[in-house]
Structure formats: structure tokens, C-alpha cells
Amino acid sequence: MKKYQINIQGMTCTGCEEHVAVVLENMGATNIKASFWKGEAIFELPEDIDVENAKKAIDEATYQPGEIEEVTSQEDAVLGEDRDYDLLIIGSGGTAFSAAIKAIGYGAKVGMIERETVGGTCVNIGCVPSKTLLRAGEINQQANVNPFVGLWTSAGSVELAPLVKQKNELVSELRNQKYVRLIDEYGFDLIEGEAKFIDENTVEVNGKQLTSKRYLIATGASPSLPTIPGLRDVEYLTSTTILELKKVPKRLTVIGSGYIGMELGQLFHHLGSEVTLMQRSECLLKEYDPEISKAVGQALLEQGINLVKGATFERVEQEGEIKKVHVSVDGKQKVIESDQLLVATGREPNTDSLDLSAAGVEVGPQKEIIINDYAQTNNEKIYAAGDVTLGPQFVYVAAYEGGIAADNVIGGLNRKIDLSVVPGVTFTNPAVATVGLTEEQAKEAGFEVKTSVVPLDAVPRAIVNHETTGVFKIVADAKTLKVLGVHVVAENAGEVIYAATLVVKFGLTVEDLRESLAPYLTMAEGLKLAALAFDKDVSQLSCCAG
Known part of the structure; x- marks a missing residue:
């Protein structure tokens, strides 16, 4: 039996997945996994069946077959030679745990090396602590500055020490719930200490040498310093x-x-x-x-x-x-x-202590680990994912890449990293959220561009909040009106941008947004208003007139 992966266009729902699975099964395929949101199917075929028959079957079923390639079987991915681990992960953040959980699911023996605190940047010193303090700051600011007449609020001086103590307690709780507890639950080994490569098969931790069939480097990044005298x-x-x-x-x-x-x-x-x-x-x-x-x-x-x-x-x-x-x-x-x-x-990758040269792993000008579309370094036994590669610095991107790496290094799926649609949020007030192409990027990509810009003082939710500094912007293909990018400055912009991410990811158009019902007096209504603004003056519309 040989395993194959084929790209398929035209699948839009789970019913399409079932249809594709049936037509492949009818032509002799087994172990079929079709995914409409990934636009692919993975299956096995006996060696005496021509794989081109799969393309024909999919085409006859009115879907559009694309590139097809043979993928390594799981048995081949986890090599047969004797090693301490099937996968040894260096780092213990979101990337590492995502990869470990998937690898365990494939039946691999997994080890994880951490030199400091389990959980990585996000839960310990990044997203979680900063966002809980940001919320505290917003509450203090709202108490001090209140736009509503007849409503009297005030705030005293801030006692930061107890606020930081509360933040640390929250961090500890989430670290235990989302990371530490999972180590025993999934049954992988946590090795405390700093990892250093001896060769491509071996790392040293606390003077002890460990071997693995495959490695994943997920050591993240740390704050960098600019060159300023003094x-x-x-x-x-x-x-x-x-x-x-x-x-x-x-x-x-x-x-x-x-x-x-x-x-x-x-x-x-x-x-x-x-x-x-x-x-x-x-x-x-x-x-x-x-x-x-x-x-x-x-x-x-x-x-x-x-x-x-x-x-x-x-x-x-x-x-x-x-x-x-x-x-x-x-x-x-x-x-x-x-x-x-x-x-x-900015931030710089944590690679200095790894001695990557001993394993022959190439790094870039900022010491970032260079990977291909499959999260693999130039050394086929060593993978890397997350901030250490200097990709988009978001924990959800890191976790996604960690999962891709495990699918490839253990599952043998040859999945490509796809970062074409990555939402980003800056948690200021108002928040900044963006997904897809900017106007300049769209033009550089060869699109004839049409845009709409709606100031926040045209969005009813912002008006009733008395917070009207901000904007909604949609970037679209002028010929098809397919939405290429959405950019928002508004309260709760981060909540709005997920809907926009789906719009961009699945190729929806400005007309699709216009025809969709938007709940009145939500910030997300700004998306529909921005869609209407392509050919209307939204300031001249009555409430819900769209």
C-alpha cells in the first residue's frame, strides 16, 4: 500500500467530504481522510492501482483535483533504529505542547526539554499576564475618564503590588491547568535543563546524552536590544x-x-x-x-x-x-x-545555547532557524516551529505550526504550513485588528484594488459608547469584489476580526457581506457598513437600512 495526499477544490461541507471518500473507496482506496476546510484528501492505494484513477474519480464527481503526492507512511516516519525517543522537543510553550499532544496520539514516545518554566512565553510572561493587567488598566481608566453625563465615577492611586500578585496567581493557575497537568495526562517525559546538540542524533542535558529519531526545536524568542550608546x-x-x-x-x-x-x-x-x-x-x-x-x-x-x-x-x-x-x-x-x-x-530567537552547528542546522541573519514549508530544517531529522523561526509572533500560529510539525515528523502527512490568512490583534484601547492584505500589499500582488473606509463615528455601537475614534477598512479585488483584507481600529476589534478571517479565508465577496444579517448595535456591524460603503454613503442610511 502507498499513501497519497491530493489537493481538491470545490469541497464546501462535510457532505462533500463524505462524497469524496465514497468515490475514492469505490476506486479501491482505503484509510481515507477528506477535509473540506484543508481542501485535501489523504488515502492509501494498493500498488497495482494507478493513482491517476483517483484524479479521474474526483473529477467525475464534479470536484477539481489538484496536485497529488506520495507521503511517507507512519511506520516509516518513526524510524526503526534504537533511540531514547521518537520525538524530542526542545522548549515547552504552545508550539511544544501542540506537537507533543499530536505525536502522542500517533503512538510516539515523546520527551520535552525545558530550561526554565514550563509553559513558554504566552502563559508565563506574555499574553496572559499582559492581557489581565491591560484589563485592569482599562477599568482604572474608565473610572477616571467617564463620557456619560450624570454618572459620577472616580479612582484612587493604583496599588500595583497586589495587582501583580493577583496576576501571578492567575498565571500559576493557568500554567498548571493548560500545561503542567497535561504532562502526566498525555504521558510524555519532561526533562529539566538546557539542551545542547552533540550531533544530529544526540543532545546533552545536564551532562546526560539523549538520542531521538526526530527533533523539534520550539525554544521561542526573547526581547532584543537595539544598538544605542549607553x-x-x-x-x-x-x-x-x-x-x-x-x-x-x-x-x-x-x-x-x-x-x-x-x-x-x-x-x-x-x-x-x-x-x-x-x-x-x-x-x-x-x-x-x-x-x-x-x-x-x-x-x-x-x-x-x-x-x-x-x-x-x-x-x-x-x-x-x-x-x-x-x-x-x-x-x-x-x-x-x-x-x-x-x-x-522586537524579539530575537532563542538559539544561542543550542549549538545548532553541531547538528548542521542553518540559521538566518537574526539567528532564526530556517525551515521549509513542512517545518523541516536543512537537516531532515530536525524540525522547528514557532517564534524561533521568526514567523508571525502569535501563540496560535506557533501552536498551529507545532501541530503541522508533529503531523509531518511522526504522522508522515507532508502537510504544508499555510500562513496566507493570519489575523493579528494589538490589545490597545481602541484595539487594532487586521487580516489579509493591506491596500499596498494587494497592489504589489498584482490586484486591481477597490477599498472602502468607514470612520467609527458611522458605526452605531461606537456612537452609543461615546467612543468614536477608529476605522473599518475593507480591501477588495476591484474585478470580483472578493475581500482581500480587513483592517479595524475599534473597541473589541479582536472579536470582530475572526469573522473577517473567515471572509478572507473562504474567498467571500463584498456582496456576501452586504447580504448577510449583522446584529444591530454590535461592533461587528461595522463590517457590513464597510461593505455597503463601496457604493453608498452609510452616513445617509437609517438604522439597520442595510
């Missing part, structure tokens, strides 16, 4: 250490205004700090559409956050507890003073 000589904070402060600083300077800098800067502004965000670029969020950048900048300025754009960083120095950042802006020298300095200028 920076390493002062007391600075990173996205990790700032979440452990016990006192709200009177003044906070943030070098870098990407999503991490904006989220943490706004957090401390909401807690009572005077915050200055600084960046080299003249444009805030320069990789986004200009309407998005403008709306975010307007919101931050309205809230009282200081923005310094187009800065050339000359040097950083410290006098007593005061940090001084010397910059040049438009040829003029400035000195920004603060009690605390946060450096949020």
Missing part, C-alpha cells in the same frame, strides 16, 4: 520585567512603538504614568494601512500619551534613578527624562 549601562525594563514592577512609575519612556510598546505603554498610562512612546519611523505602525496608523495615533494623543516619531537615538544615560534618552527629531536635540525606561524594539 543603553546597556542603564537600568532598563523589557516586556518581561515591566510586568513585575511593584510601583507605578510617575514617568515611563518606551523605546519602540510596535504592538508590545503600545500595549504596555498604554497599560501604564491607564494606571497613572505619564507615558512617552518613541520610534525611529515617521509613521506609527508603518506596516499597516495609513488609515489604521492615523486612527491609532489619534486615539493615543487624545488619551494624553506623548508620541515622538522620526527620532534618531543619540545615547541613553542615567543620573540617580532618572533615565535620560537623548534624541534628534527634525534636526533638533531633545532629552526625554523618566523614572523607568522600557525597551520594546
Whole structure:
């Protein structure tokens, strides 16, 4: 028997999956797994049956067969030679656990190596702690700044130490629930210590050598430092250490205004700090559409956050507890003073201690591990996934890639990583959410582009909230009106963007959005209004007129 994978267009539901399975079974295939959302089928055929017959059968069933390729069987994927493990994973974050759980499901013997705390960045020092503190900051800000007349609210000074203690308790609880508890439940080995490759088959941990048939490197990334004279000589904070402060600083300077800098800067502004965000670029969020950048900048300025754009960083120095950042802006020298300095200028892969050269694994210019479409490095025995590859820095992307790696390295499925539709959210207030192509990216890809832009003051939910700084933008193919990208600045934009992700992923059109019912007085109604705005002035419509 040989196993094959075939791409299929035209499947739209589970009924289509069953139909494809039946036609393949009728022509002699077995162990059939069809997936309409992946657009593929995996099956086995006796060697005396021509695989081209599968294409013919699918075509006759009115689906469109695409590329077909033979995939390694599971028995071949987990090699027969004697090793300590079938899969040894270095790292214990979302990538690692996703891969381990899948590999265990295939019957593999799995080990996981962790040098610090189980759970990786997201639950310990990233998503979970930052988002719970962001929510606390929002509540404090709402108590201090209330847009409703006749409603009197106030807030005292923030006691940060008990708030951080509560945050740490939540982190500990979720780490145990979502990570530590699963180790025994799934039955893989946790090996505590730092891993270092001895050769392509062997790693050393705490002086002990371990062997594995296959490896997955999932060591993530850490905050990086820019090259600014004097920076390493002062007391600075990173996205990790700032979440452990016990006192709200009177003044906070943030070098870098990407999503991490904006989220943490706004957090401390909401807690009572005077915050200055600084960046080299003249444009805030320069990789986004200009309407998005403008709306975010307007919101931050309205809230009282200081923005310094187009800065050339000359040097950083410290006098007593005061940090001084010397910059040049438009040829003029400035000195920004603060009690605390946060450096949020990106992240770098955790690869230095692995001795990847011993295993012959190639890395890129930023020490990121280079992988192919199947999560495999140039060494066929070693895979990598998640932030260590410097792909999109989202835990859900990392977990997805970890699952793909396990399917390939243990399951032998030859699944490709598909990051063509990845939603992203910045959890500021208003939030920023985006999926698909920007207008510029769509034009660079050769599309004739048509766009609609609806300011948030045209969205009823925003009007009743008295929070109308923001925007909805849809980027579409001018010829077919297929939606290519959606970009939102609004409260709860992160909740809205999942619907937009489905629109982009499944190739829906502006007309599809127009014809769909949108619940009134939800922020998601902005999607429909943006669709209507392609040929209507939505400010001239009555409520629910669409």
C-alpha cells in the first residue's frame, strides 16, 4: 500500500467530504481522510492501482483535483533504529505542547526539554499576564475618564503590588491547568535543563546524552536590544520585567512603538504614568494601512500619551534613578527624562545555547532557524516551529505550526504550513485588528484594488459608547469584489476580526457581506457598513437600512 495526499477544490461541507471518500473507496482506496476546510484528501492505494484513477474519480464527481503526492507512511516516519525517543522537543510553550499532544496520539514516545518554566512565553510572561493587567488598566481608566453625563465615577492611586500578585496567581493557575497537568495526562517525559546538540542524533542535558529519531526545536524568542550608546549601562525594563514592577512609575519612556510598546505603554498610562512612546519611523505602525496608523495615533494623543516619531537615538544615560534618552527629531536635540525606561524594539530567537552547528542546522541573519514549508530544517531529522523561526509572533500560529510539525515528523502527512490568512490583534484601547492584505500589499500582488473606509463615528455601537475614534477598512479585488483584507481600529476589534478571517479565508465577496444579517448595535456591524460603503454613503442610511 502507498499513501497519497491530493489537493481538491470545490469541497464546501462535510457532505462533500463524505462524497469524496465514497468515490475514492469505490476506486479501491482505503484509510481515507477528506477535509473540506484543508481542501485535501489523504488515502492509501494498493500498488497495482494507478493513482491517476483517483484524479479521474474526483473529477467525475464534479470536484477539481489538484496536485497529488506520495507521503511517507507512519511506520516509516518513526524510524526503526534504537533511540531514547521518537520525538524530542526542545522548549515547552504552545508550539511544544501542540506537537507533543499530536505525536502522542500517533503512538510516539515523546520527551520535552525545558530550561526554565514550563509553559513558554504566552502563559508565563506574555499574553496572559499582559492581557489581565491591560484589563485592569482599562477599568482604572474608565473610572477616571467617564463620557456619560450624570454618572459620577472616580479612582484612587493604583496599588500595583497586589495587582501583580493577583496576576501571578492567575498565571500559576493557568500554567498548571493548560500545561503542567497535561504532562502526566498525555504521558510524555519532561526533562529539566538546557539542551545542547552533540550531533544530529544526540543532545546533552545536564551532562546526560539523549538520542531521538526526530527533533523539534520550539525554544521561542526573547526581547532584543537595539544598538544605542549607553543603553546597556542603564537600568532598563523589557516586556518581561515591566510586568513585575511593584510601583507605578510617575514617568515611563518606551523605546519602540510596535504592538508590545503600545500595549504596555498604554497599560501604564491607564494606571497613572505619564507615558512617552518613541520610534525611529515617521509613521506609527508603518506596516499597516495609513488609515489604521492615523486612527491609532489619534486615539493615543487624545488619551494624553506623548508620541515622538522620526527620532534618531543619540545615547541613553542615567543620573540617580532618572533615565535620560537623548534624541534628534527634525534636526533638533531633545532629552526625554523618566523614572523607568522600557525597551520594546522586537524579539530575537532563542538559539544561542543550542549549538545548532553541531547538528548542521542553518540559521538566518537574526539567528532564526530556517525551515521549509513542512517545518523541516536543512537537516531532515530536525524540525522547528514557532517564534524561533521568526514567523508571525502569535501563540496560535506557533501552536498551529507545532501541530503541522508533529503531523509531518511522526504522522508522515507532508502537510504544508499555510500562513496566507493570519489575523493579528494589538490589545490597545481602541484595539487594532487586521487580516489579509493591506491596500499596498494587494497592489504589489498584482490586484486591481477597490477599498472602502468607514470612520467609527458611522458605526452605531461606537456612537452609543461615546467612543468614536477608529476605522473599518475593507480591501477588495476591484474585478470580483472578493475581500482581500480587513483592517479595524475599534473597541473589541479582536472579536470582530475572526469573522473577517473567515471572509478572507473562504474567498467571500463584498456582496456576501452586504447580504448577510449583522446584529444591530454590535461592533461587528461595522463590517457590513464597510461593505455597503463601496457604493453608498452609510452616513445617509437609517438604522439597520442595510
